[in-house]
Amino acid sequence: MSVTDFNRRREEFPTLASGIHLLSHSLGPVPSTVRESMLEYCDAWEHHTSEDAWATSWWELSQRVGDRVAHLLGGSPGSVQIQPNASIGLATVASCFDFAASRRNKVVTTALDFPSMEYIWEAQKQLGAHVHVVPCDDGVTVPLERILEAIDDETCLVALAHTSYRSSYRVDAGAITERAHSRGALVLLDVYQSAGVVELHAADWQVDFLIGGTIKWLCGGPACGYLYVRPDLQRDLKPRLTGWVAHDAPFEFAHAPMRYAGSVRRFAQGTPSIPALYSALPGLKIIEEVGVEQIERESRRRTEAMIEFATEKGWTVNSPRNAQERGGSVMIAVNDGPAMVDRLAEEKVFVDCRPLAGLRISPHFFNTDQEVLEALDTLARLMEKWKR
Numbered sequence: 001m002s003v004t005d006f007n008r009r010r011e012e013f014p015t016l017a018s019g020i021h022l023l024s025h026s027l028g029p030v031p032s033t034v035r036e037s038m039l040e041y042c043d044a045w046e047h048h049t050s051e052d053a054w055a056t057s058w059w060e061l062s063q064r065v066g067d068r069v070a071h072l073l074g075g076s077p078g079s080v081q082i083q084p085n086a087s088i089g090l091a092t093v094a095s096c097f098d099f100a101a102s103r104r105n106k107v108v109t110t111a112l113d114f115p116s117m118e119y120i121w122e123a124q125k126q127l128g129a130h131v132h133v134v135p136c137d138d139g140v141t142v143p144l145e146r147i148l149e150a151i152d153d154e155t156c157l158v159a160l161a162h163t164s165y166r167s168s169y170r171v172d173a174g175a176i177t178e179r180a181h182s183r184g185a186l187v188l189l190d191v192y193q194s195a196g197v198v199e200l201h202a203a204d205w206q207v208d209f210l211i212g213g214t215i216k217w218l219c220g221g222p223a224c225g226y227l228y229v230r231p232d233l234q235r236d237l238k239p240r241l242t243g244w245v246a247h248d249a250p251f252e253f254a255h256a257p258m259r260y261a262g263s264v265r266r267f268a269q270g271t272p273s274i275p276a277l278y279s280a281l282p283g284l285k286i287i288e289e290v291g292v293e294q295i296e297r298e299s300r301r302r303t304e305a306m307i308e309f310a311t312e313k314g315w316t317v318n319s320p321r322n323a324q325e326r327g328g329s330v331m332i333a334v335n336d337g338p339a340m341v342d343r344l345a346e347e348k349v350f351v352d353c354r355p356l357a358g359l360r361i362s363p364h365f366f367n368t369d370q371e372v373l374e375a376l377d378t379l380a381r382l383m384e385k386w387k388r
């Protein structure tokens with residue numbers, strides 16, 4: 001691994017002092033400035049009677065954070081609505097379809113998607129959705145041709161993980177969107193495991209929806225999901241999963257029928273999680289400043305080196321070898337995942353594991369090369385000791 005000249009901003013992440021943090025696929029380390037941001041939130045709340053917190057900052061905060069996220073997704077301002085979490089983002093999109101009313105009722109997903117996807121689409125079957133899950137034979141990839149073949153004239157939506165939480169397999173967003181649109185279908189990508197570590201091009205791809213959240217590669221706190229909707233599609237959709245915040249004039253507190261907002265706010269539901277928004281801002285700022293282009297380059301260099309290391313040791317790598325098909329994590333098979341996670345934690349190396357994936361190991365821009373090597377050396381020692 002060659003060392004590059006790179007400001008890793010390590011001093012801004014106090015958690016890094018406690019060991020080698022390789023968990024960005026799960027929960028990123030908290031930026032120290034989150035403490036100030038949360039205090040601002042408390043101050044605004046405390047002074048609400050003299051300075052209306054909603055009017056002065058809270059009401060427009062969702063949009064402010066949404067626009068910051070949109071920038072990182074490669075979208076324009078006004079294309080992202082903050083959500084309670086990614087699952088609700090997906091359910092909101094699902095609620096825009098009337099599956100029973102049309103022959104175009106097929107939803108194409110893959111076997112590598114996050115379980116929320118599966119549960120939510122399973123539930124749509126009761127409403128007439130025909131769910132087609134493209135299988136994964138090797139536990140790591142879903143061949144692009146298979147996904148493309150599954151998209152036909154009855155497909156209303158192709159909804160899949162851009163990068164899989166299980167193998168770090170990354171699909172070709174441009175090719176999938178092109179095929180789907182040529183067949184009259186829309187595309188939703190779950191970019192939770194991509195945003196902040198892989199460059200995204202929502203507008204260039206012309207993708208219809210992106211969902212995700214801030215707690216992983218974006219170094220934000222929990223309960224701040226997001227939903228990107230292609231700007232020229234927004235007004236065609238009327239989510240049944242809705243609420244007063246999605247109304248065109250929410251403070252009229254008008255009776256039904258619903259009059260959806262003309263903006264991306266039509267995909268909101270109820271009161272936004274204000275603390276989550278405050279907790280997300282510092283991480284978004286750091287990611288913007290470091291730059292996703294640079295983060296991706298660095299990620300690729302390190303995941304490449306990790307795979308080389310693992311291959312030399314004869315380990316089973318449950319992630320794609322091809323960097324074009326990989327996100328920021330490397331999955332390595334071990335005998336007893338949970339036990340190995342505990343043993344590594346005792347040595348101050350923090351990773352996790354998932355069924356069928358093995359260990360999930362994720363270097364982010366703040367990790368040094370030395371840390372990544374030390375983590376792999378520790379793993380090699382423990383594998384030898386415990387016979388994998």
Ligand SMILES: Cc1ncc(COP(=O)(O)O)c(C=O)c1O
Pocket residue numbers: 084085086087088114116161163164165190191192193212213225
């Ligand atoms: C790819 C992916 N999608 C969705 C989720 C779930 O997100 P949420 O808890 O915000 O619904 C996760 C969480 O780990 C994930 O990795």
